[in-house]
Amino acid sequence: MALMKHLNGLVDVDRGIISREIFVNEDIYRAEQEQVFARAWLFIGHESQIRNPGDYLVSSMGEESVILCRDRSGRVHVFLNSCRHRGMKVCRYDEGNTIEFQCPYHGWSYATDGTLVGVPFAKDAYGAQLDRSQWGLIEVARLEVYKSTVWATWDRSAPSFLDYIGGYKVYLDLLLDAWDGREGGTEAIGGIHKWLVPCNWKFPAENFSGDRYHGVSHRSVDMVGIGPSGQSRRDMGERNQARWLDVSFPELGHSMIAFLRPHDAPLAPAYQDAPVVADYFRRCEEERKRRRGDSWRLFGGPGTMFPNTSPLARQPRTLAVWHPRGPHQTEVWRWYFVDADAPPEVKDFLRHYYIRYSGPSGLTEQDDMENWNYAHKASRGTIARQHPYNYEMGLGRSTRAFEDHGLTLPGAITDVTVANASEHNQRGFYRRWRQFMEASSWDELR
Amino acid sequence: MSDVERLLLRQEVEEFLYREAELLDERRYEEWLELLTDDVRYFMPMRRNVPHDETEREFTREGVDVSWFDEGKDTLTRRVRQILTGIHWAEEPPSRICHMISNVQVLGAGPPGPSGTEIAVKSRFLVYRNRVETETDVLVGKREDLLRRVNGGFKLARRRIVLDQSVLLAKNLTFFF
Numbered sequence: 001m002a003l004m005k006h007l008n009g010l011v012d013v014d015r016g017i018i019s020r021e022i023f024v025n026e027d028i029y030r031a032e033q034e035q036v037f038a039r040a041w042l043f044i045g046h047e048s049q050i051r052n053p054g055d056y057l058v059s060s061m062g063e064e065s066v067i068l069c070r071d072r073s074g075r076v077h078v079f080l081n082s083c084r085h086r087g088m089k090v091c092r093y094d095e096g097n098t099i100e101f102q103c104p105y106h107g108w109s110y111a112t113d114g115t116l117v118g119v120p121f122a123k124d125a126y127g128a129q130l131d132r133s134q135w136g137l138i139e140v141a142r143l144e145v146y147k148s149t150v151w152a153t154w155d156r157s158a159p160s161f162l163d164y165i166g167g168y169k170v171y172l173d174l175l176l177d178a179w180d181g182r183e184g185g186t187e188a189i190g191g192i193h194k195w196l197v198p199c200n201w202k203f204p205a206e207n208f209s210g211d212r213y214h215g216v217s218h219r220s221v222d223m224v225g226i227g228p229s230g231q232s233r234r235d236m237g238e239r240n241q242a243r244w245l246d247v248s249f250p251e252l253g254h255s256m257i258a259f260l261r262p263h264d265a266p267l268a269p270a271y272q273d274a275p276v277v278a279d280y281f282r283r284c285e286e287e288r289k290r291r292r293g294d295s296w297r298l299f300g301g302p303g304t305m306f307p308n309t310s311p312l313a314r315q316p317r318t319l320a321v322w323h324p325r326g327p328h329q330t331e332v333w334r335w336y337f338v339d340a341d342a343p344p345e346v347k348d349f350l351r352h353y354y355i356r357y358s359g360p361s362g363l364t365e366q367d368d369m370e371n372w373n374y375a376h377k378a379s380r381g382t383i384a385r386q387h388p389y390n391y392e393m394g395l396g397r398s399t400r401a402f403e404d405h406g407l408t409l410p411g412a413i414t415d416v417t418v419a420n421a422s423e424h425n426q427r428g429f430y431r432r433w434r435q436f437m438e439a440s441s442w443d444e445l446r
Numbered sequence: 447m448s449d450v451e452r453l454l455l456r457q458e459v460e461e462f463l464y465r466e467a468e469l470l471d472e473r474r475y476e477e478w479l480e481l482l483t484d485d486v487r488y489f490m491p492m493r494r495n496v497p498h499d500e501t502e503r504e505f506t507r508e509g510v511d512v513s514w515f516d517e518g519k520d521t522l523t524r525r526v527r528q529i530l531t532g533i534h535w536a537e538e539p540p541s542r543i544c545h546m547i548s549n550v551q552v553l554g555a556g557p558p559g560p561s562g563t564e565i566a567v568k569s570r571f572l573v574y575r576n577r578v579e580t581e582t583d584v585l586v587g588k589r590e591d592l593l594r595r596v597n598g599g600f601k602l603a604r605r606r607i608v609l610d611q612s613v614l615l616a617k618n619l620t621f622f623f
Contacts, residue, residue, distance in 0.1 A: 094494040094612065096503065190511035191492050195614035220534040224527045331613065336512050351512060356521055361490075361514050361619040363528055366536040369617045374578075 011434045013250075013427040016392035020379040022430075023200040028437075029327035036307050036436045037062030039445075041142075041164045043309040043321050044068050044078050044150040046188035046335060054097040054112055060323045060333070061152065066140075067091050067101070068150060071113035076145055078152040079114050079137035090137070101137070110137050147176040147184040149319075157442040165305070167410035168254040171247060174300030174313040178339045179284040181291035187340040189351055193359040194333050197369050199376035201308055201322040201330045202433075207368060208302045208310035208320070210246045210257045210425030212416055213393070217371055221363040226356050227315075228349070229272035233357060233364050234315040238268035238299070243404060246394070246414040246424045253306025253432025255411075255425035256313075261297040263405040277349045280342070294407050304425075306432050316354040328376065334359055391430070394422025456552050459567050459593065462600045467545035470622055475526040478622070482519055483594055483603045490515035490607040490623065505608075514619060515607065522622075529620070537620045541577040545623075548572075564592040564603055571623055575616075583616040585609060589623060 010019040022028055042061045045068045049057045056069035058081060065081035067090075081089050083103040090101040090110060100117060102109040109118030114137035119130060140152035144161035151161055158164065165172055178185035197204070207214070218233065225231045242259035249255065261268070267285050271277040289296040300313025308322040316336065323331040336354045338347045358365045378384055394414050402413040414424040439445050447455070462481075469478040482488075491505040491513045506513045517525075528534045553566040568590050575583045592604040607623045 093496050096496060096500060191506040191513060193492070193512060193514075193614075194612070195617065197617045216533075217535065220528050220531040223531050224524045226521075226524060348509070352516060352521075355512055355514075355516060356524075359512075359514075360614055360617065363525065363534075366618040366620055367534060370536040373581075373617060 007434055007437055010388075011430050013391070013431045013434070016390065016395050016423065016427060017388045018391050018430055019388045020385050022433075023202060023376060024327055024380045024385065026327055029200075029324070031437060032324065033062055035439070036433070037324065039153065039155040039158060039436065039442065040307050041144070041151045041153045041158065041161055042307075043305075043319065044152050046186070046337075047076070047145060047148040047150060048187040048340070049095065050076065052097065054099060055095075056091060056098060056101075056112070057095045058091055058093070060321070060331070061140075061154070063324055065089060066152075067137075069112050071111070073113075075113065076143065076150060077112070077114060078140045078143055078150070079110075080139075082138070083108055084116065084135045084137070108135075114139050147173070148186050149176060155442060159442070159446065164252070165254065166249060166252050168249050168252060168256075168305065170298075170410055171254075171256040171258060171300055171303060171313075172305065172311060174256075174258070174298065175311040175317065175319065175337070179281065179288065179342075180339075181284075181288035181296065185339050185341065186337040189336045189338060189347070189354070192333050192335055194331065195360045196325070197330045197332060197372060198328060199330055199369075199372040200327055201324045203372040203376055204320070204322045204330060204332070204368070205304050205308050205310065206426045206429055207372070208312070209255045209304035209429045210248070210302065212244065212246070212257060212421035213423075214368075214371075217367045218364055220367065224363065226353075226363055228274075228277070228353055229270065235268070235270040235272075238270055241265060241268075242299070242417075243415060244417045245402070245409070246398075246416050246422050247303075247409070247411040248398070248413075248425045248428030249411050250428035250431045253429055253436075254304065255428050256303025256311070257301035257425070258409075259299050259301065260404055260407075260409075261299065263294065263297065263407070265297065271349070274345070274349045276343070276345045280346050294405075297407070298409065304429060306429065307436075312358075316357045317350070318354060318358055320358075328380075391423045391426055394419060394424050395427075397422060398424050452552070455565075456550070459552050459565065459600070460550050462593065463547050463550060463567070463569060466602070467547050470545055471543055473529075473540060475529060479519070479523055479526055481600075481602055482522065483596070483601045484519050486517075486519050486522070486602060487604045488515055488517040488522060488607075489513065489605070490609065490619075493609070493612045495612055508606075514609070514614070525620075525622075534620070536618050539578065541575050541621065543576075543621055544574040546572040546574070564594045565600075567591040567593055573621065573623060575621060585611070585616060585623075587611075587623070 044059045045057045050070045053072045067079045067081050085108050088103050088105040090103045100109045107120040111117045116132040116135045141156040143152045222232045227233050242261050245258045302312045304310045310320045312318050318336050320334045325331045398412045398414040402409045414422045496503045529537045549570040551568045555563045573585045587609040590606040593600040594603040
């Protein structure tokens with residue numbers, strides 16, 4: 001595509017200069033649907049939402065509606081939500097349980113394993129013509145259930161999910177492992193926040209990839225205090241004495257802000273608003289130390305898994321997917337996680353905290369969305385588009401050999417404890433974005 | 447209750463609801479907070495598309511699931527304080543908001559509350575929000591309220607807001623229903 005030759009001028013991560021075009025250009029957006037969303041591993045949902053055979057949850061991959069379901073034998077599937085005959089959605093409910101999906105147009109019906117099982121007038125109208133085995137629901141090429149989260153890709157030649165996340169696994173696990181250091185064990189709280197934001201999906205994706213610079217956005221919520229100990233928006237005790245790290249995997253596109261508590265740190269008070277919760281987390285932290293040894297002191301903040309899934313490991317514990325809905329609109333789906341075996345009082349406390357923090361009624365996230373909305377709008381103008389954005393902060397300050405008192409961490413890492421922030425993570429994101437946009441297949445992306 | 451008493455009660459309830467809408471539209475948020483009981487519950491579930499005969503799954507559950515609002519007096523107060531900082535960018539410059547309240551139904555005495563009888567009231571709303579240059583939201587739905595008698599007047603003890611949307615068609619909920 002002629003457009004792709006222009007990317008050289010639009011995205012220069014070595015110099016930290018990126019054109020506004022990538023957010024507003026219709027051709028680039030269309031190309032992203034094939035070059036990025038049709039190839040990458042995308043987040044679909046959480047296993048706790050499809051516990052039983054026949055359970056389904058409608059989700060989205062890029063622009064397209066998909067059905068996440070568990071078949072009669074207990075296997076998990078992800079299908080394109082579109083009848084093979086003439087396209088009508090075969091599932092128009094958000095979630096539930098069913099024996100089969102029936103199309104309201106001509107009545108073709110599919111079992112929960114995707115098989116075409118029902119065709120009206122099959123014998124009389126089709127005779128032996130229709131080979132049903134060829135006309136089941138379109139299934140994703142690869143699917144992975146990783147620590148209760150479900151991921152999928154349309155691309156048969158994509159690497160395995162574990163290869164796709166590579167060394168980022170250490171950081172993704174900060175969201176998905178139990179608070180006491182056991183592996184996995186999350187459940188999704190019922191209800192997914194779904195809402196529309198008038199901006200390109202890459203505004204939130206790059207913000208979550210690691211933006212420690214936007215404190216002024218959230219000054220008002222810090223002043224009011226919604227944190228779990230009554231102040232600010234988070235527990236600062238555990239954060240104020242930490243080393244702050246912008247962690248990126250530029251060859252993969254994933255990144256996260258992480259904080260590393262001192263090797264001799266005492267347990268910091270947290271969740272002080274509720275003694276039951278504070279006590280629970282203190283016990284979890286002690287157990288985590290026992291299980292994990294020195295790596296107990298690595299904690300996760302916001303991050304983005306390329307392309308459009310953003311975990312936030314701690315305070316709040318949540319995961320967002322920024323679904324593209326045209327270049328100028330994003331549909332956000334936000335999930336909230338707790339440990340499945342946490343006591344009810346802990347889950348309830350966290351639930352209240354999560355929804356006053358995140359989502360459209362979240363006092364913190366509201367100000368992010370205002371900025372993404374109008375930053376995008378201002379990027380659309382003829383003159384505006386001629387002037388690129390500055391992503392120079394922290395150029396040349398990363399190391400691949402991070403170490404702190406004997407603890408090594410994977411990734412290209414910039415220590416931002418003193419600098420406060422860098423744009424190292426955003427540059428890693430766009431480096432990979434540009435590779436995806438220019439590659440003709442996964443062969444060029446490995 | 448006689449017809450006249452019913453008429454007077456409805457008048458009083460409507461005046462309360464209109465006065466509440468007036469305070470919100472005029473951004474007199476601190477006075478609005480004073481219309482709420484200290485133990486107020488302010489709940490707005492999310493809605494799902496479900497089969498017609500599975501309506502028990504339609505709404506997110508109070509006290510269990512994630513919802514749009516699940517507030518008490520403390521968090522409502524913090525929301526107001528955030529707007530009043532003047533640097534809550536989602537409401538700075540402030541939005542222009544109009545609450546249109548209609549279909550007021552006085553449903554009778556609700557369950558006995560800590561201060562005596564509460565009156566169950568249902569109404570419908572159209573909340574129009576316009577901000578900055580051309581940004582406009584119109585949100586429509588129903589409210590199920592419990593009004594408590596306090597000092598001869600009313601205070602709002604409980605509100606359940608039922609928005610007629612599944613995916614929220616607004617980028618934020620920085621205002622009150």
